[in-house]
Amino acid sequence: MRSSLFSAAVLPDTFATYFSGLLHICGIVIFPRHSRKRVDSHSEDIYALWLSSRENSGDAGGLLPPGGQRAFSCHNAALACELSKRCALDILGHLWQVHPYRIALMVALDLLRGVLPAFRGYSHAIIIDEVQRSVLSGHFAVEHFMRHAFMELLRMAGETAMDGLASSNENVVHASARFFVEHAQLEYRLRADIPTLSDTAVRDLLQEADIFVRSFNGFSSFGLFSPLDFMRIVSLVSELLSHLWILSSLTFGATPLPVILVSVILSALPSMLSWARSPPRSWDSHTGRLEARLSAKQDAMRHLAHSDAFRPEVMLFNLGPWILRTWARARKAMLGLERRHENSDRDVFSKMISQLYLSGAFSAFEHVPVLLVLNSSTTSLGAFTMYRNALQSLFMTSGTLVHTLRMAFQSIFLMGAFSAAKELRPRLEPRAEHAVPFQPSKQGMAISIRNVSFTYPGSDTPSLRNVTLMVGAGETVAIVGCNGSGKTTLSKVLLRILDFDDGDILVNDVDIRRYRPQDYHSRATAVFQGFSKFSTSVQGNVGVGYIPDMRNINSVQAALDLAGADHLVRSLPDGMQTTLDGDGSYHTSCEGFSAGGSLPRKPHGLSGGEWQRIAISRAFMRARRPEVQLLVFDEPTSSLDAHAQKQFHDTVEQISRDSDGNRTKTVIFITHRLSTARRADKIAMMESGTITEFGTHEQLLALDGRYAAMYHASM
């Protein structure tokens, strides 16, 4: 199953190689040889490693639920190391390519910021010592004191500026990382077809991958931890080392003055850089509205990508690239706004004043009363304070480091899920060596179904059993039968929405499995039984039937006219731009999905028949196109009145012929109305998942079987 689902992971670049080597060394040093061997022998790819981590939950044989915390065992640690080697580089490598200097700056600043608390301690100690000296000698040296106070202020300003520089740099890198992971998330979600999604392990994988993506927004179930937060480990380690250094230098009597000077210089440098940055730009109320609209647009696209309800339409009409494009445009625009926002906020002076660590400075003086008590002591109070603070910080930093490492450990498995999801190969996609381009035929699709069987995953009863059906190019075939006899399932198998377990389907004499789904789908159109009702404008609802013409009012109007929905649209308050009350969870104006720029209107409800006309219009958006050779209608007129039904069938008849009256499209429609079925060239009678009778209306009546009985009963 694994080899068919996943393509080979593509790694590494130079940056990746460097980290890979580093992690490999960690693997050799940290983890015992026997646990590494277990990983090597049982896991060939990222998916296997991820799966293995779920199996090792410690529960009696059970799999961890998606998002479940992995136990910190030797085996899991080895898996984490292996996963890091293979996956961390995927994201970091991408970021490195986009922002090499920013990443380098980020690491450098994190290292520096880790050392700052130690310098802060030194600086405070010097001031305290100065106060101690003044009190003990009875002589208050104003110049000395002022110099130290000035140095301290400079240090604080430098520290604040460095924080500002670090956070603005991190924001840019973070925004890129978020774009990268969210784009990848949409891509793998849109790529996953229904057969792939029917695998529960794949669903769990996608769920964990989604948690990972959310961690970039700070919504991870493991807290605010994303791979970028791994940098915090660098910072914490450098802080830990600096405290250790203070403790050892105090213990061995080193002088703190040079350290303070280095601190001041290092702190002042980023401050200068920060001041030299570009001036703030404006941020008006219009931007807020724009931001809300962009955010709604992204939500709408995400919803389309994630929702199972829309999946058949998304697949058939190949909405994936359009969804990705629309989302990416909105996301990029949003990032641009955020950048503007951030720039306008960058009033360095006010930020510096507001963020100055004044309480830290004042805390240095709280020891003065202690000094008065200890005024006979020969011990420097500054050294005593610094020693005590360094010790306290050492413990606090160690605690934070352990906590951060634990979060990082859990995050690695989510990252594994994300990387594996990116490699997910849809089940309907043929292997490259087997794929062939669609073989068109002038008369429409010739379909040959032989002994096809199919059972829905998780079901014991086959929904299709040994189905055999021959549909000639340009023929119209009606499929009839009782509820649950397998008609819809057969139509979805034919449309490559579902796969089949056994048998063969040839389309224009080629195995249907050799056609790429996207290629095949572009040759067909359909009205599904449970068609999607998008909560957007009429234009958007119809336009998704053929994305290139979505914004073309004339094309949309022509499709509405063909479906007899023109009267309906005229009666709506905003005509084609009326927002409909569909079954989506979003009510928003999306690009091409409703009136651009305006706020969402109150959604307008439609009757079942009216919705059906909208769905038929959607199918008609592309039905007339020459490349479309198959029209499938699953109960398209179940809610339409008799006149509308006749009109629909007349239109289909007209669409399926060229100007000379020759058939150019094959039509398959599923219906319970036998009076309608008799219009077809041939009728297939389905019972319990198989075709029991097949022929013309007259032939089936002459057969006097099940169809004849149903027909007579319906008259």
Ligand SMILES: Nc1ncnc2c1ncn2[C@@H]1O[C@H](COP(=O)(O)OP(=O)(O)OP(=O)(O)O)[C@@H](O)[C@H]1O
């Ligand atoms: N997602 C599913 N999972 C499991 N079984 C399913 C699923 N969808 C349909 N089935 C089952 O497959 C069988 C055929 O269903 P299908 O929808 O193809 O019937 P139908 O002939 O189109 O029925 P109707 O005339 O009511 O639309 C039914 O027994 C149904 O319960």
